[in-house]
Amino acid sequence: MKNLGRELMSKCESCTFRRKFDQNPNSFWGRLWKWHIGWCPGWKLYLKSLDEAKRSQIRDKYA
DSSP states (O other), rough: OHHHHHHHHHHHHOOHHHHHHHOOOSSSSHHHHHTTTTTOHHHHHHHHHHHHHHHHHHHHHHH
16 A cells, blocks of 8 residues: 555645646646545655645745
């Protein structure tokens, strides 16, 4: 199970949907990604893996 978490989490940094959100948050794909991170276990693990400063930046950007 831990390996699965690492795999999911490693994809969050370079997620295609995340890039779509960064390019245009109001696009269909941007909104889909925003909805997805609300329940994605990989995203939650990814946030936990970051140091507090980086986590705060990510939350401010995507909250």
